[in-house]
Every structure is written in C-alpha cells, then in structure tokens.
Amino acid sequence: MNFLYKIFFIFLLNATPLLADEASDWLKKEIDNILDAYKDTSVSKVDRFNLIEDSINNNFAGAGISKFVAGKSWFSASKETKKEYVKLFKRHLALNIASIMQGYSYQEYVLINSKYDEKNKVSMIDMEIHNDTGNLLVTWRVKKSKDRYFVIDLIVADISLVVTKRSEFNSMLKKVDQKLNELNVVLRSQNESSYSIITN
Amino acid sequence: MINIKSLLIILFTVFINFSVLSDEADKVTTTSSDFETTYNEDEIFDPIEPINRVIFGFNNVADKIILEPVAKGYRKLPSPIQSGINNFLSNLRAPLVVVNQLLQGQGKNAAETTGRFVVNTTAGVLGLVDVADKIGLEEKEEDYGQTLAIWGVGDGFYVVLPIFGPSNLRDSAGLFLTYSTDPFNAYAVREGEGWVVPLRTATNAVDKRSKIIAEVNALRNNSVDYYAAVRSSYYQNRKAAIQNIDDSELTPLPLISVEFE
Numbered sequence: 138m139n140f141l142y143k144i145f146f147i148f149l150l151n152a153t154p155l156l157a158d159e160a161s162d163w164l165k166k167e168i169d170n171i172l173d174a175y176k177d178t179s180v181s182k183v184d185r186f187n188l189i190e191d192s193i194n195n196n197f198a199g200a201g202i203s204k205f206v207a208g209k210s211w212f213s214a215s216k217e218t219k220k221e222y223v224k225l226f227k228r229h230l231a232l233n234i235a236s237i238m239q240g241y242s243y244q245e246y247v248l249i250n251s252k253y254d255e256k257n258k259v260s261m262i263d264m265e266i267h268n269d270t271g272n273l274l275v276t277w278r279v280k281k282s283k284d285r286y287f288v289i290d291l292i293v294a295d296i297s298l299v300v301t302k303r304s305e306f307n308s309m310l311k312k313v314d315q316k317l318n319e320l321n322v323v324l325r326s327q328n329e330s331s332y333s334i335i336t337n
Numbered sequence: 338m339i340n341i342k343s344l345l346i347i348l349f350t351v352f353i354n355f356s357v358l359s360d361e362a363d364k365v366t367t368t369s370s371d372f373e374t375t376y377n378e379d380e381i382f383d384p385i386e387p388i389n390r391v392i393f394g395f396n397n398v399a400d401k402i403i404l405e406p407v408a409k410g411y412r413k414l415p416s417p418i419q420s421g422i423n424n425f426l427s428n429l430r431a432p433l434v435v436v437n438q439l440l441q442g443q444g445k446n447a448a449e450t451t452g453r454f455v456v457n458t459t460a461g462v463l464g465l466v467d468v469a470d471k472i473g474l475e476e477k478e479e480d481y482g483q484t485l486a487i488w489g490v491g492d493g494f495y496v497v498l499p500i501f502g503p504s505n506l507r508d509s510a511g512l513f514l515t516y517s518t519d520p521f522n523a524y525a526v527r528e529g530e531g532w533v534v535p536l537r538t539a540t541n542a543v544d545k546r547s548k549i550i551a552e553v554n555a556l557r558n559n560s561v562d563y564y565a566a567v568r569s570s571y572y573q574n575r576k577a578a579i580q581n582i583d584d585s586e587l588t589p590l591p592l593i594s595v596e597f598e
Contacts, residue, residue: 233559240551271423271548293552295577301556301569304381308565323561331559 160260160279161251163286167196168246168264171235175242182336189238190231197234198280198287199227206303207317210310214317222317225324232331233298234291239335244268259289381572382494389497393564396502397557400546405553408546419547421465426541427476428457428464429521436518437479441487449474478578482511486579495568503571 174180174188193199203226204211211219250263260279265272278290291298306320313319383389411419431454438447453469453476461468470476485507486492493506504512516522516534525533546553560566 229559229561233555236555236559237552240555271420273548294549294574296570296573300573301566304569305560305562305566309562320561327559327561334558 158251160253160281160286161248161262164262164277164279164288165248167192168238171238172242175239186231186235186332186336189235190228193231193234194227196286196288197230198289199223199230201287202230202289202299202302203227205299206306207320208303208307208310210315210317210320213315218318218321222321222324225321225328228328229324229331230302232328232335233302235335236331237291237293237298241266260286381568382492383568384494385496389495390564392497392499393567395499396497397563399500400553404542404546405550407543408550411543411547412550419544420467422540423544424457424461424467425464426537426544427467428454428461429537430478431457432520433481433515433518434477434479437481437484438477440484441479443479446477446479450477477581480511481514482508482575483579485511492572495572503567505575508575 170192171189174185174192177185180188200223203223206226207214207222214222245267247265247267248262249265252261253259254261258280260281262277262279264275264277266275273294275294276292277288278292279286280289281287289299309323310317310320313323431450435447435450435454438444438450453474456469456472456474457464457467460466467476490507492508495503495505496509498504498509498512501512522534522537525531556566556570557563
C-alpha cells in the first residue's frame, strides 16, 4: 500500500511540469504556424491574414476574452448585440495578434520557461525573442479545457494584451454610455482600418 | 451477469457525470467577480483627461513625423553601433540607479550596479561594451519614481507630458529629480556644455523607441482608443518595474472562462 502512495505522490509531483511542457509543445507548433505564414512569400497578404486569423480563432479563447473585455456592459446588451460583438472582437483580436507577430516574423525565438499555476489552472510560457540589439520577453498564458489548449492572454514586456484591451474598451464604452451596440459600430470601423493596413 | 450489470451501471454513471462536468466547463457563466481587476486597469485616475488627450495627440504626431522615422533609421545602423550607444547611455544612468537602489534598501543590487559601472567604464571602453553582463552582473533599472513608490508615495493622477509622454504626478516628480541630480548632466552644465543634456535625452528616446517599433505600431494601428491603450500600458509597465517581480506572476490574471468557439 505504501508503494502505491509513493507512486501516487511521484505522479502528483510530476504532473505539474508535464502540463506546462505539454502546453509549451503545443504553443511552439502554433507560433511556428503563424510565423511560417509570414515567411511564405508565395501567399498574398490577404490569404496570409486569413490563414493567421483562422489559427488565432482556433487557439485563442476569443469569446471568453471578449466578454472579459466588455466588462459590465455585457450584462445589459441584447443577445444579437453580444453575438455581433463577439464576432467583431474575434477579428479585432486576430488583427492585433497578427500585427504583433508580424514584427517578430524574422526574429529568432526560444521558449525559455514554462510554469503551471495550479491554483488558476493556467500555464505561463515565456518566449524570448532575440534580435541584434537585445531580447524581448513575451509570456503566453494558456489554459486547458477538454483536452485542448487555449491562449487566454499575451504579455509583451510586462503589458498584458487582455488587460490593455479591457482598459481601452472600458474607456470607449464610457463615451457611449456603456452601450455595446454603439461600441460595435466603432469596432467594425477600426477592424476595417486595421485590416486594410495589414493586407496592403 | 450481476458483475457486468454493475460494471455497466458504474460506466454509465461515470459517463453521465463526465458529460455533466464537461458541459459545465463549456458554459461561459460570467459573474461580476469575473470582471474584477485592480483600479490600475479600469479606474486609472485621470481627472485632466481632456488636456492629456490634446498633449497626447501632439506627441503622437511628433512621434509619427520625427521620432519613429529617426528610430527606423537608427535601426539600420550596424548592430554593434546600436548596442554601443545603448550600452553607453545605460552606463551613464548607472550612478543614479545605484542611488535609487540604496534609497530602496537594495544593497546587493547597488553593489552589483556599482561593479557594472566600474567594469564597463574601464574594460568596456567608457561603457560602450557591456563586459559586466558577460561576467554575470546583470543590468537592473531603478529610478526616483520607483523609489518614491516604494516609500509609499501614491501615483497621483495620470498626466501626459509634452515630448516625454505618459507619466503621473509621482513619476513626473521622479523625472524632475533625475534631471536635477544626474551627475553627468550637472558636469556638462557646469562646464558650459549644456547642449549635451537635450542631446542625451533625444538619443535615449530614439534608442528606446527603436526597440519597440513593431509593438507601438501594432498598438496604434489596432486600438479603438489609442490614448486609453497607452495609458493602461504605462501603468502596467510601471507597476511591474516598481515591484521588481517576474512579469507573468505579477500581471493580474484575467478571469477568462474558456469557451469553445
């Protein structure tokens, strides 16, 4: 019986780093997919963005992030408005991530450290991006659900993308009296502008 | 037969439980606590926002037409030159970093920074080469704003300074102290070479800006409210600098429910 306890204890000790390592392997594959899309000069900018957008939509917890970012205005919005907002936000997120990753497309990177936050069930994976004049630290926050991973936040040089977006959207929502449908109008227009920059 | 029956019942129960639990995990049930973050993220005190926005607009234009193009040109310089400039400027900051580390009670860090300064100024040819880093003396930054924060001085309100950009009352006071107590600035002024001070400030700005060209563009091109995005970024960055804690542990964890798309 003691032997069983020992085995169980060893399993518990090993489980945490294993989860973080598994998440790192998954993340590396997904990052490479995005960066490879930038390096492939045979695809048009539109096709490249579509490819990256698919990848981001598949791997980021877009709907969950959109709700967090909307804050309290989420509760008062209609079902249709929420649906439209989530759709627009996902594109907005894709445009943001694609734009950040575009800057890293020709730089070397290495996943240097991964930690598993047992309390919040979140893996934090540090990515060091090398260039000629220094390194930049990017931390990916990854959560597992139903045997697959989702990115829930991206922290570039101590700045969380999700927290920044929440603050930004909160400021915009204050201007429109917390009406999500009015934010949708602004968001649609911003997406069009961002899309035209990234695809031209 | 009974055993098989029992086994089927157990399997069925486990299956039902698993399905129920999985369904629960899929639901994005948001409660008010899901949206709780610290005041830094949602309620940055910005009572002079209209004035700040005007200055921010001016800075943004200045950045677009002057700083960014110069920073892009700077990036085209051979990397040893860029590193040399960066190292030289960083070495000039070292004496004040030591002062602030001492004021914050960081004796070990102060000793290391002093060691860095001595090694880089001598073996590193006036700080152009970061020899100290190669022997394990890592660069650490501390300024008066951080010191005041450690001493318990609050942020005050958010303020956008012309040219210098985002700040708050405490950090603006810190910036003033930095300029008025910097030994190299004081020496240059005393020797009648005061022009060195703005040149140093401008070079520092170009060097720092050149390192975040992609990030700033990503933020500027994709923000519904660029002003608010920069304000939040500033507070997050300063909070991390003040607390000197690993970023992933420090940054508030957004309580995001994972939903299947």
